Amino acid sequence: MEKIIDESKQGESLVLEPKNGNTRKLFIESYGCSMNFSDSEIVASILLKNGYNTTQSLDEADLVLVNTCSIRDKAEQTVRKRLEKYNAVKRINPKMKVGVLGCMAERLKSKFLEEEKIVDLVVGPDAYKDLPNLLAEVEEGRDAINVILSKDETYGDISPVRLNSNGVSAFVSITRGCDNMCTFCVVPFTRGRERSRDPQSILEEVRDLWDRGFKEITLLGQNVDSYLWYGGGLKKDFDKASDIQKATAVNFANLLDLCAKAYPKMRIRFSTSNPQDLTLDVIETMAKHKNICDHIHLPVQSGSNRILKEMNRLHTREEYFELIDNIRRILPNCSISQDMIAGFPTETEEDHQDTLSLMEYVKYNFGYMFTYSERPGTLAERKMEDDVPEAIKKRRLDDIVQLQRQHSEYRTKAFLNTTVEVLIERESKKSNQEWSGRTSQNVVAVFPKAQYQIGDLVNVNITDCTSATLIGEAIGYAMND
16 A cells, blocks of 8 residues: 555544543554544444543553454454454453454454454444443453444434544544445445435534534545435435425535535535545535635546446546546636555556556546455455456556656645645644644645644745645734635
8 A cells, every 4th residue: 555645543542531430441443544533433432421431551441442444455454463462461451351343343243253262342333332232241251243234324413522632623424334336345345335414413513513612624424425314214215205305305515515604614624525426516515615625535446447347436537537627627726636546357557557647637636545455245356356466566556656746746836835724733743843734725734833823724825845745934814704
């Protein structure tokens, strides 16, 4: 795997303010996508009400949970190494319990408990409300497992705690699951079918964040553009809804508009988009509201029509170009990022060159690039031979990465001698005399602290840059009307 601009918090242990009266300690560690980190906040909220405060010290934990990712084999191997570490500590502290959450829990199920015997409980992404009952089972000496997938949004009524929060930005989950069935992806099997959350509960969560001083939210889903609320239920069942439900349904463009109007000083981001579902009304809604950030993460995976068809991506190269053109026309300052897979089964050099030419057309601001990793249970694993040699995969990945570095530098240099709005999020990693924050386009900028504070929205004059970071000086507070 290679990333240009690494915003990952992979493996970060999460902690929140302790609740008086709680006597047990929870150590929770998250891997994978932003949805996993958001889910960990839900888990911590549930367990906070059941006697657990969080800790960053593995040695003092009564309960250790790892929220897992199955999207790549490397991610699973990383989690297995962490489980070895947990169990080494458990041998010293036998009262400590170890559990696996998330996509690996759903995919491997009883294997962890019965065959390998390395954990005490296994909990899938839709079963976190059952954690208190499962922990009671463990306390009575029994292994516990719940990986049942739900047909409904399951956590809209839970107010997530904010783990290791900077008090500035927060995730707000709006959908769960995915219906797209890309042949390489395990998400539909580990997180179930698409279902959306009541927009009123989303607005209430955003209001709570605003009241607590947060300045930016990211609306999250495996495929946010598929958001569709018609009173509850799976998206695939919308055709069966009543005429009233259909007439009053809220789609993603409607939800964006509701959030932006209700909280005009809250910066709004969203992730992740699917090219087949990102509609013009979403782009036009972004253009209407200054507080919706000018950045779209738009995974394409390949530039070859033949490979896109093999992947069951329901768009063509030409349709993707049309979407890019519409974004550039309606949102000329919008940054675009990508996901790309090198070495998908049957990929030829011609297919690879199609990917490079697509990248040349778009010139992405940054991207997340991988070699193909066969995932058990997917259609690609069941029906396709992983026939591209590893050496060729790595060489093609290197081609993609090198080209993306050129494009990242090109896009970043375009900000030189301009003024950008930056929301201050933290100290710079390289200097305690500088602040770090992100522009609307999701580009990191650093500048001297002066009189500014975390959470301030400031205008920064850009005087220098690296391929991934803007460097400048704040020239005043931004007007956020």
